[in-house]
Amino acid sequence: MTVKKSVTLFVPCLVDAFRPEAAEAVVTVFERLGIAVEYPPGQTCCGQPAFNAGYREEARRAARHFLRLFADCETIVAPSGSCVAMVRHHVPTLFEHEPRWRELARRTAARTFEFTEYLVDVLGAEDLGASFAARVTYHDSCHLLRGLRVQEQPRRLLRRVKGLEFVEMKNADCCCGFGGAFSVKYPDISSALVADKVAWIQQSGAEAVVGGDLGCLLNIEGALRRKELPLRVLHIAQVLAGGCPPAGGPGP
Amino acid sequence: MSAVRTERYVEESRRGIADPVLRRALSGLQERFGRGTAEAYRRLPEGPGLRQTAHAIREKAIANLDLLLERLAARIRANGGEVFFAATGEEAVSYCAGIARRRGVKLAVKGKSMVTEEIGLNSVLAAQGVEVVETDLGEYIIQLAGESPSHIIAPAIHKTRNEVADLFARKLGIPYTTDPPRLTQAARRALREKFLAADMGISGVNLACAETGHISTVSNEGNIRMATTLPPVHVAFMGLERIVARLDEYEIILRLLCRGASVQDIGTYVSLIGGPRRPGESDGPEEFHLVVVDNGRSRLLADPRFREMLCCIRCAACLNVCPVYGRIGGHAYGFAYSGPVGAVVTPLLTGVQRGRDLCRGETLCGACKDACSMDIDLPRMLLELRAILAAGDATWGVKPEGGLERNVWRIWAGLVSHPGLYERLLRAGAVLQGLLPRGVAGWIRRLPPPLSGWTQSRDFPPLAKAPFRSRWARRRREVGRG
Numbered sequence: 001m002t003v004k005k006s007v008t009l010f011v012p013c014l015v016d017a018f019r020p021e022a023a024e025a026v027v028t029v030f031e032r033l034g035i036a037v038e039y040p041p042g043q044t045c046c047g048q049p050a051f052n053a054g055y056r057e058e059a060r061r062a063a064r065h066f067l068r069l070f071a072d073c074e075t076i077v078a079p080s081g082s083c084v085a086m087v088r089h090h091v092p093t094l095f096e097h098e099p100r101w102r103e104l105a106r107r108t109a110a111r112t113f114e115f116t117e118y119l120v121d122v123l124g125a126e127d128l129g130a131s132f133a134a135r136v137t138y139h140d141s142c143h144l145l146r147g148l149r150v151q152e153q154p155r156r157l158l159r160r161v162k163g164l165e166f167v168e169m170k171n172a173d174c175c176c177g178f179g180g181a182f183s184v185k186y187p188d189i190s191s192a193l194v195a196d197k198v199a200w201i202q203q204s205g206a207e208a209v210v211g212g213d214l215g216c217l218l219n220i221e222g223a224l225r226r227k228e229l230p231l232r233v234l235h236i237a238q239v240l241a242g243g244c245p246p247a248g249g250p251g252p
Numbered sequence: 253m254s255a256v257r258t259e260r261y262v263e264e265s266r267r268g269i270a271d272p273v274l275r276r277a278l279s280g281l282q283e284r285f286g287r288g289t290a291e292a293y294r295r296l297p298e299g300p301g302l303r304q305t306a307h308a309i310r311e312k313a314i315a316n317l318d319l320l321l322e323r324l325a326a327r328i329r330a331n332g333g334e335v336f337f338a339a340t341g342e343e344a345v346s347y348c349a350g351i352a353r354r355r356g357v358k359l360a361v362k363g364k365s366m367v368t369e370e371i372g373l374n375s376v377l378a379a380q381g382v383e384v385v386e387t388d389l390g391e392y393i394i395q396l397a398g399e400s401p402s403h404i405i406a407p408a409i410h411k412t413r414n415e416v417a418d419l420f421a422r423k424l425g426i427p428y429t430t431d432p433p434r435l436t437q438a439a440r441r442a443l444r445e446k447f448l449a450a451d452m453g454i455s456g457v458n459l460a461c462a463e464t465g466h467i468s469t470v471s472n473e474g475n476i477r478m479a480t481t482l483p484p485v486h487v488a489f490m491g492l493e494r495i496v497a498r499l500d501e502y503e504i505i506l507r508l509l510c511r512g513a514s515v516q517d518i519g520t521y522v523s524l525i526g527g528p529r530r531p532g533e534s535d536g537p538e539e540f541h542l543v544v545v546d547n548g549r550s551r552l553l554a555d556p557r558f559r560e561m562l563c564c565i566r567c568a569a570c571l572n573v574c575p576v577y578g579r580i581g582g583h584a585y586g587f588a589y590s591g592p593v594g595a596v597v598t599p600l601l602t603g604v605q606r607g608r609d610l611c612r613g614e615t616l617c618g619a620c621k622d623a624c625s626m627d628i629d630l631p632r633m634l635l636e637l638r639a640i641l642a643a644g645d646a647t648w649g650v651k652p653e654g655g656l657e658r659n660v661w662r663i664w665a666g667l668v669s670h671p672g673l674y675e676r677l678l679r680a681g682a683v684l685q686g687l688l689p690r691g692v693a694g695w696i697r698r699l700p701p702p703l704s705g706w707t708q709s710r711d712f713p714p715l716a717k718a719p720f721r722s723r724w725a726r727r728r729r730e731v732g733r734g
């Protein structure tokens with residue numbers, strides 16, 4: 001595949017609201033690679049929360065807004081595995097009975113990529129010239145790993161970061177217990193899951209845990225903050241943008 | 253039907269989580285079997301793609317169930333066996349109870365069978381004075397303890413060695429020992445007497461083959477072979493979906509079943525049974541009965557959204573990887589089937605509305621789909637069940653979700669399709685969150701209901717002072733000026 005000269009950024013709602021630095025880091029990485037970034041205004045949500053809760057008509061309303069906004073974009077990149085899995089796998093099925101929307105959904109699905117997947121599989125870029133001096137472990141988010149089959153890409157990117165020591169945690173591929181509304185509706189189960197995840201992270205000896213989905217990262221960080229543990233929790237883009245000042249403000 | 257307690261999912265899961273012994277047992281089980289099964293699929297001579305082949309075989313069988321079951325029944329009848337099609341669990345149970353009465357059965361030995369667990373066979377037989385003895389070691393343990401299985405393949409996984417030692421000392425009158433070989437010997441001695449004295453053998457069916465007219469059972473203890481050959485009557489129960497057309501297809505499903513269930517290339521004892529003992533044969537029962545159980549399965553067959561569930565062969569591989577099952581244990585699911593398979597099939601068999609916490613109480617992590625020996629898309633069906641719960645569905649007797657929850661999602665849908673409004677709310681939230689109690693680095697310690705579940709064990713992230721959308725706008729202005 002040829003290198004695209006520009007990408008359109010989809011910033012999922014959680015990144016936008018809680019960790020805008022992660023999206024800024026994505027912009028930094030692309031600009032360093034000489035790729036222009038577009039950001040269509042008016043972005044909100046792909047519809048996943050409603051879809052997972054079973055509210056399909058509400059999910060369709062969100063998805064229509066998303067599809068309208070990104071209808072004419074050639075390449076869409078998002079720093080989230082679960083939102084891309086939603087756009088790629090579920091949004092087309094939501095419009096099974098609406099041919100016009102279904103076509104648009106399928107076209108959009110084929111053009112939407114997760115950030116690390118796009119870097120490694122499409123651009124063939126692994127060494128981004130980043131540096132980050134810390135021992136780092138990686139959490140496989142479920143929808144990035146099992147929804148998009150992205151497992152090696154983020155690890156390869158991390159291993160090329162200068163000063164970064166990569167360590168695997170036990171059960172990196174095990175769910176952290178986020179699950180969207182699940183984390184609020186079934187707090188006992190969710191808490192049991194994240195407690196184990198935190199223990200595995202600690203056992204790895206890492207100083208920072210990195211992942212590609214903000215839902216998981218906020219869940220993990222929430223548990224760490226409650227226990228007042230000093231580990232850092234970062235979106236992988238924040239690590240890959242390390243070593244030069246990220247756009248628009250102080251670094252991660 | 254055995255008792256249904258799906259409404260108690262939340263409370264029962266809390267109890268499972270609080271049990272550190274259960275957690276250790278399930279963690280050990282999942283590390284051995286969960287990882288082992290994935291490796292066993294990779295090592296298949298045909299490659300892991302055999303699971304997709306198996307899925308297609310099962311789908312074809314489900315699409316032709318009527319023909320396959322007719323063929324199976326005809327062959328078995330031609331061999332001198334009886335076949336009974338039971339529309340409900342009650343019908344299946346009373347058919348068996350009738351045989352027991354006619355033959356004056358006092359003692360029945362049983363091989364492990366989930367469908368008899370589902371239809372509550374044991375208690376009905378016991379009520380008419382038949383002693384029913386489970387002969388699978390795990391099932392025997394929980395029967396002695398008066399409990400129910402907490403795993404489809406490893407029913408006594410929740411029991412510790414010490415508990416079993418206690419139980420055997422009390423119930424079998426043996427000297428107290430925690431030595432597994434000695435405990436197994438004690439069970440074997442006790443069970444051998446039962447095998448020799450039994451008037452009836454009861455088994456499940458792992459898989460039937462229409463072409464050859466056989467049912468088949470798989471075990472590692474040899475107990476099912478004893479239970480199906482020694483007593484004068486054998487009654488086998490199968491869910492109506494447990495069949496494939498041809499012997500070559502049977503072989504593929506059998507190999508995957510053994511890998512999914514117990515990381516084996518093949519179970520130690522695989523029996524193919526096509527009828528009673530024939531003249532001149534030295535082994536086998538005088539009477540052979542096959543009970544084909546519907547008990548709600550044809551409703552799944554009739555619904556294209558859930559027909560795929562009938563491809564399931566109950567290998568339990570999904571239990572061995574499910575993070576939720578691994579924390580809450582099997583009893584939380586409130587019925588015979590636990591783990592991801594239970595979360596889908598139990599509500600469909602016993603009521604979607606009352607089983608709604610089973611449908612919603614999973615993370616949709618997808619590990620079950622990857623582990624499934626038949627490549628069944630369980631997360632897809634959990635999503636379908638949630639959609640039914642939200643919108644209502646007359647076929648499944650579900651009323652649309654009303655009130656607060658529905659309105660919350662309606663408002664949400666309005667917000668995410670009106671970016672101006674959405675942005676204003678985001679800004680308001682960033683200001684209002686100042687009222688909430690904070691912990692380390694500005695993280696929120698306590699949220700009000702309905703979000704309080706999050707802050708039960710975790711801090712909640714504060715909204716960024718400026719979301720990305722405004723940072724981007726600022727950045728563009730700066731670039732424009734520069």
